[in-house]
Amino acid sequence: MPPTPRKRKAPPSESQPPPRRPPSRLEFRAPADGAWYDARVAVQCGALRVMYEEFPEEQDEWFDPAALAAASTRDVATLRARFRVVSLPLDDARCRDLRAGAPLCVSCELEGGELKFYDGVLESVLPAAHVIVDGEEQCACRFVVRWTEGPRAGSMEDVGVERVCCVQSSPVNDPVLTEFLDGVTKRLGKNRGGSDGV
Numbered sequence: 692m693p694p695t696p697r698k699r700k701a702p703p704s705e706s707q708p709p710p711r712r713p714p715s716r717l718e719f720r721a722p723a724d725g726a727w728y729d730a731r732v733a734v735q736c737g738a739l740r741v742m743y744e745e746f747p748e749e750q751d752e753w754f755d756p757a758a759l760a761a762a763s764t765r766d767v768a769t770l771r772a773r774f775r776v777v778s779l780p781l782d783d784a785r786c787r788d789l790r791a792g793a794p795l796c797v798s799c800e801l802e803g804g805e806l807k808f809y810d811g812v813l814e815s816v817l818p819a820a821h822v823i824v825d826g827e828e829q830c831a832c833r834f835v836v837r838w839t840e841g842p843r844a845g846s847m848e849d850v851g852v853e854r855v856c857c858v859q860s861s862p863v864n865d866p867v868l869t870e871f872l873d874g875v876t877k878r879l880g881k882n883r884g885g886s887d888g889v
């Protein structure tokens with residue numbers, strides 16, 4: 692998959708409320724590389740279509756409900772776990788709110804300079820004086836991250852604020868996705884004839 696330059700934060704206007712995100716914008720962990728991408732979902736001809744933001748539609752993922760229903764409960768749970776609310780870029784002025792152990796989604800530079808987003812956990816912050824540039828506070832701290840996913844899982848790296856997004860704890864609220872997954876789960880139960888665990 693091509694590199695994913697993630698858009699940085701909204702324009703530095705404090706008085707403006709953040710733009711409302713369309714409800715179907717999600718973060719999706721790609722089966723191919725385990726990295727996180729912004730995506731939207733739709734159901735077409737009964738199948739779940741996952742559309743990566745900023746990628747051509749040839750890269751879309753399709754999930755066939757019949758195939759999923761013939762699989763196992765665990766496969767459906769795995770698919771469900773591939774979705775979450777979009778992680779938000781760390782706000783320069785809010786870096787002090789971060790605590791050790793915070794779940795982060797961090798851009799990881801791969802061989803060849805390609806950037807992909809993988810999860811990590813904040814180990815510590817190396818604080819530095821912030822500067823004001825054009826009226827905007829700029830964080831100069833370094834964030835020591837322990838990678839939990841991706842090619843560097845288990846190792847540590849210290850990164851700047853521009854590479855850090857905060858994983859959101861709020862549950863996914865996407866009616867299309869929920870209806871699809873719940874439908875597959877129901878079919879799964881029927882396929883088993885109610886014989887497992889009932």
Ligand SMILES: [Zn+2]
Nearest residue numbers: 786830831832
């Ligand atoms: Zn800072």
